[in-house]
Amino acid sequence: MKPILEYVALFELALAAVAIYLAFKHSQGLHRTIRDLKEIRDTLTTNSQGLHRTIRDLEEIRDTLTTRYLDQAPKYFGAIVSLIAGAKESIEIICDFPAYGRFTAPVAFIEYSAQLRSKLEAGMAVQITCPDLDGRRDGANTQFGGAIKWEQQKATDSSFQKKLDEFLKHRKPPVHAADLDYKGFLGLFEAENSKMLDALEGANVSQAGRHIPVLCWIIDKSEAIFAFVSVLGVEHGFYTRDVRFIVALQEMGRKYAKGQ
Numbered sequence: 001m002k003p004i005l006e007y008v009a010l011f012e013l014a015l016a017a018v019a020i021y022l023a024f025k026h027s028q029g030l031h032r033t034i035r036d037l038k039e040i041r042d043t044l045t046t047n048s049q050g051l052h053r054t055i056r057d058l059e060e061i062r063d064t065l066t067t068r069y070l071d072q073a074p075k076y077f078g079a080i081v082s083l084i085a086g087a088k089e090s091i092e093i094i095c096d097f098p099a100y101g102r103f104t105a106p107v108a109f110i111e112y113s114a115q116l117r118s119k120l121e122a123g124m125a126v127q128i129t130c131p132d133l134d135g136r137r138d139g140a141n142t143q144f145g146g147a148i149k150w151e152q153q154k155a156t157d158s159s160f161q162k163k164l165d166e167f168l169k170h171r172k173p174p175v176h177a178a179d180l181d182y183k184g185f186l187g188l189f190e191a192e193n194s195k196m197l198d199a200l201e202g203a204n205v206s207q208a209g210r211h212i213p214v215l216c217w218i219i220d221k222s223e224a225i226f227a228f229v230s231v232l233g234v235e236h237g238f239y240t241r242d243v244r245f246i247v248a249l250q251e252m253g254r255k256y257a258k259g260q
Contacts, residue, residue, distance in 0.1 A: 206257035
């Protein structure tokens with residue numbers, strides 16, 4: 001909104017300069033010129049207001065869509081935290097790792113974990129479906145691309161290095177990235193998943209003996225965020241209030257839990 005108003009203001013200044021110039025050159029037509037310039041200014045203001053209304057209307061349409069795109073991971077993790085925080089009756093989670101986001105979004109993960117523990121302490125029903133130990137190991141190896149890729153990222157990728165340093169922060173005894181190999185990293189990564197399962201004591205946990213390709217977080221059987229990994233290896237997140245879709249996600253989770 002501000003850039004539009006600034007544009008109008010700058011345009012008005014330009015028009016005023018033109019008016020002054022015309023006053024010297026064409027004194028007879030001064031009043032007519034000023035009137036025309038004011039009409040142009042009013043038209044610009046009206047168009048600006050119309051644009052603002054259009055933007056507001058589009059935002060309202062977006063908010064009423066039952067299913068909409070959120071963003072790529074980990075950018076939508078904050079939306080998951082907000083969803084969990086808003087749960088009133090129940091939470092159902094189908095994910096590839098119990099400690100989802102621990103490596104990719106460590107700050108948001110702290111709040112995510114705290115919200116889940118808070119809901120459990122309040123007596124809320126929490127269902128978690130995730131792969132078993134072997135499935136999580138396979139999933140971690142897929143996510144990080146194997147030892148060669150992991151070592152390359154550790155050596156050359158500044159974004160990966162920052163995440164790794166954050167992941168290793170505050171560990172006792174201390175662990176330094178320079179001293180860590182891929183096998184040791186996978187061990188620490190799985191330790192975080194086991195720690196998360198222990199922290200969520202009281203939740204109904206099902207560990208599936210298979211890969212879970214579609215992830216979802218469902219609250220009160222009425223809202224959900226779901227995600228999947230594209231063929232390019234990018235994870236995309238979506239929000240939905242479509243009840244039929246949510247029922248299908250729940251059925252999917254039950255099949256995963258049964259190993260189907």
